Amino acid sequence: MAAVEAPGELLRVTIDDRQVEVAPGSLVWDACEKAGVYVPVYCAHKKLEPVAVCRMCLVEIEGMPKLQPACATRVSQGMQIRTATDQVRDFRRGNLEFLLLNHPLDCPVCDRGGECDLQDFTQRYGPGRTRSAITDKVHFDKAVRLSDRILLDQERCILCWRCVRYYEEVTGEREIVLQERGVHTLVDTFEHRELQSEFQGNLPEICPVGALTHAQYRFRARPWDLRRTASVCPKCSYGCNIFIDAREEQIARFASNDNPDVDDSWLCDRGRYSFPELNRTERVLNPEARLGGGRQPVAHSEALARAAGALLRVRGDHGAGAVGFLCSPQVTNEEGFLLQWLARQVVGSPHLDHRLEPLPELSPEQFRLGIAELEERDAVVVLGDAPERSAPVLTLRLFKTETKRRRRVLRVPLGTPAASLLEPLQGCRSVGVVAHQEQRSEAVALSRSLAGAGLSSSVLTLVEGMNARGCQDLGVSPAVLPGYQPAAEPGMHGRAILEAAAAGSIKALVLLSPDPEWERDPAFEAALSEVEALIVVTPWLGLASRQATVLFPGRTVAEKAGTVTSTEGRVQRVRTALQPRFPFPPDLRVLGELGGALGTPLGVQPLAGPVFSLIAEAVPPYRGTQGGLRADWGAPA
């Protein structure tokens, strides 16, 4: 009495007396998850295709004579699944016994100890003690250096193939292979070559045991030492969700925090291993002010009063246009917005930027396309090497779009005319254009002419710097006000501000978290030595902190709370993962209090939440987005 299945109709299955409805084509494993029945797996992974090699997930299905792998069996209407029978329990116990036969059991020195699936499942389902009298296990090499980032302990491997499949399905690089046969099977790189991939850091994370480990995290900490904070990767503007794992106010590692709409649980090595710079201990630790001859540590309130006094003096003597404001794209939305408020509303200066190079013709049209929407487009046109350059994780998304979703991904050199694309795009109805921000005008023009040819087309621009997109949305740039409103009188861009400061027409400069890279720029050095009043909020020692007239200790990205906007316009939270080594107020408060000291109180508490409501008032698309949603900038004009 087989029921006729309409396409899309939900299938009713029973798992251990719990009934759930799942979509056709779902795996038994998914159905179990939906029913809240835990099934142990090693080889199965949410982002990889099933192979059913570990045999850990075997369950009983009525009508089938043998146990079936939950990770590879599709559900059918009325399926009766049992996961708690004696047969299943026996099988799990036996399976673990086999896995442990040759496992070295060096858990006390293994970096995975404490968060290892083999430990957990043995504890939960395992036999408890060995029955085997075999004393010499098969031994392989330990701590094989696959690259400067990854170590492989071949003894600990349980041959789940996750790493092999990851390289095959997710990156397409195929750097790890299984070698030999039977009990001698081991995982290694092809011909013992060094790993070249830019996504190696994901290997230890998908490895269910301690076979693949981070060289950087080696013996740094135990999982129970770590305090985990959900945040956003600070390295680029792509906005990958991460966990910051910290031990004693030092970051021990970045771990991925799966967001299917952004990173799809993968991180690039550039971002994952970027945290040592946040652990640097040479920091600005005190508010300081130039008094008489030299600079001395002062109280926070006195530093504020001196900063306000210097700004008022310059404004009184030379007018508001003699004050310039610069920040790096590492600031949060709230800080950027307050800097913008400080410049335009409090001081009255239009000279404000979040980068040195000019960025004319900004518009939300350059950011219409979302990252997850790429997969839904019939074709994606990538201009130049934008993803490799600015957002490596996007290359994984493009690979997935091409291989798993079977969409066309066209990589075209810069300057390709739209007409020459029409032929390869034949039969496509929707197309996405991905470009670096430098090519934004070209990308928009290309998208417009594709739209003119009858395709639905939109652009994803990749900006440079963690929160560059937020700075642009919130008007931390000379030509646009918050929400891309054109400024009545555009100010100078970053480099022009520095040149004007060196030439003497800008007398006071306010720097918020200046980019340490700027210090290599001769214009920056010239500006800083010429300017009359230099007010700096920075965590790092360097040129800016040395030259400052008034210096406030700033916080790193890991030490502050707020929101940042990723390049696709997703407003995501950064949270305080570390406590700074000083007891002074965060950057946001410094900006708010500086406004008050200059005679214009902020009106709300200078905290991330209240300031975000100010942002939502000024920039309506930001309303209600701080939980990780994309700001909706409306339909194309």
Added chain:
Amino acid sequence: MFRELLGGLRTTMRAMTTKPVTIQYPEEQRTVPPRHRGRHILHRYDNGLEKCIGCELCAGACPVGCIYVQAAENDPQHPVSPGERYAVRYEINLMRCIYCGYCAEACPTEAITLGPRLDLSDYKRERLVATKDDLLEAWPGFRPLSQGAGEGTGSPAPQPTPLGAGSEHRGPAGRAPGLNPPIPVRPDEGRGTPPV
């Protein structure tokens, strides 16, 4: 009334003739039972390598969180412990420790045990955070690893008393340098009996 007075005096007279229960502490030390849970000792193998591998299971088992371990990778040329990993820092906050012995129970290499030392007082709190130097067992051929092989025999770092040494009381003249005179342990069992 007179009778009661005499009765009280009899008790006093009896006390005068019995051996006193007090001892001249700290010059004299009381014998502690072999399984006494006093200050911890980090042990070594016979070849001088530390038993501790820095796995932090003691810290994980500790109910009061008084153990701090920082592990590091062994230099294969000059290993501190057998295998890949050793404890570069090992600290116990003796003021917070409740001497429950869970650390010893959790230890997979029997590197840490609780010893006979019970005189845990000091004038400075900082000194009551025992470091690896304080806790590590002496070893006859001990030479600090900072000195290269073949160099002179560096004097052993100040070490806790090896257990079982000196089972008879020592007077002030025989007192070991430092604050802590040796603590006698009842000689019958010693600490050698491994847990079954």
